[in-house]
Amino acid sequence: MPDKKVRVRFAPSPTGGLHLGGVRTVLFNYLFAKKHHGDFVLRIEDTDQNRYVEGAEQYIMDCLKWCGLFPDESPEAGGPYAPYRQSERKSIYREYAEKLVRQGHAYYAFDTPEELEQNRREIPNFQYGLAYRDGLRNSLSLTQHEVDELLDRHTPHVIRIKMPADERVSFDDVIRGHVSFETNQVDDKVLLKADGMPTYHLAVVVDDYLMKISHAFRGEEWLPSAPVHLLLWEYLGWKADMPQWAHLPLILKPDGHGKLSKRDGARLGFPVYAMSWFDAKTGELTPGFRELGFLPEAFLNLLATLGWNDGTDQELFTLDELIEKFSIDRVSKAGAKFDFEKAKWFNAEWIKKSEAGTLKSEVRKVLEDKGVVVTDENYLNQVIDLVKDRCVLLTDFYQQSAYFFEQPKEYDVNSVKPKWTDAKAEFFNAFIGTINSTKVFEPAALETDFKALAEEKGIKAGELMLPFRIMLVGAKFGPHVFDIATLLGKEETVKRIEKALVAFNN
């Protein structure tokens, strides 16, 4: 039999912002699919109406777009297995739930929410399952006649899986190896809700089957659900088609104690979501990597290394390299500690290695958001090339390059004044003349002229460099000062010297 075509899916529930662990799940699915010339499907699991959050689906799609991880099939792109939004597939699921009831693997349960609440209050560790199901109102405890009557009267009910007694179910996880569960430990999960919507457990199995999913990589937090899913695959007669599962390791807090949560981000001062997420209900804005100034390439690169390496010391990978080198066998089962300093290192490296042309539109946005007007694209490119090695975040481009577009508003006079002399003022006045008469205005020649003039005036060139920098930049930072002057141009350099001389001589 030929190998099954590789088809993977990312199946988020649109309930809020997208945690970086979610994007890593997307990434690993995507890399695996692309490596094996397979399909990457985005399926929106929105059957839980109570948890549905307006705008969350669009936000998830925007996150994937920002990362450049485009699904081959999705609610937006369509595809041969549409619809890809589970709420639009509602009519599909009931028949499978009913089939399970007929087979004796599932049953109707008529308990009201109040009755269940009372049980939870009165019975410690109450679980709807083997231990209690006989005493509750369901088609296992009631007579056929009673059940028929309740159904005829359209009594609200759910369909629950009947977990078998004293069995062990197991599967081979691609990352974890052989994993097994005692069925007695697992409760009878609801499969179909009173509103006719499937729960996640039923919908995920039915859709993975109908959409011919070959591999399902998902977060470790879904491992406890695996026994229910395994039994459903088996009871529905689809076991041979079950996808290969890989439960990805958790992303841990920086200290390694427990899963990295949204709250940890707020506490420690770094983002946990891919993009900023605004919760309209609470009015809370949770910051994102994108808005903080991460490049998507860097974000993906750092996520790839959380739980995976290629077996060498290489840390920087393009998406194409990741596709080529990724192997699910090299994903570790141990949780991966998140290190924000390391995350920033990835970003700085990516900014360094990116062409000005690819950074341009983001940098322009950073500058324009702060009111800096950029008119000349070519000039912007040159500025980016000159300062990018000094930027860790895209937002750093504001501080590092605003002075190329507007004159300093103030000067770090404290760094100049104590050593400022008339002789130095005289030097700069003369230097204006040198600049005006020079024909080639480029860094090396300018530096030579600067040093020659300093020598002529009997002042150490080293003592003039800092004032010169502060004249151009306003402060003590930036690339080589002659590079700055050259890029600013003759006229602007002269203007800035003149303006600063007024401030320094005062």
Ligand code: GLU
């Ligand atoms: N809908 C689940 C989620 O929100 C999908 C889990 C799975 O991939 O099976 O993550």
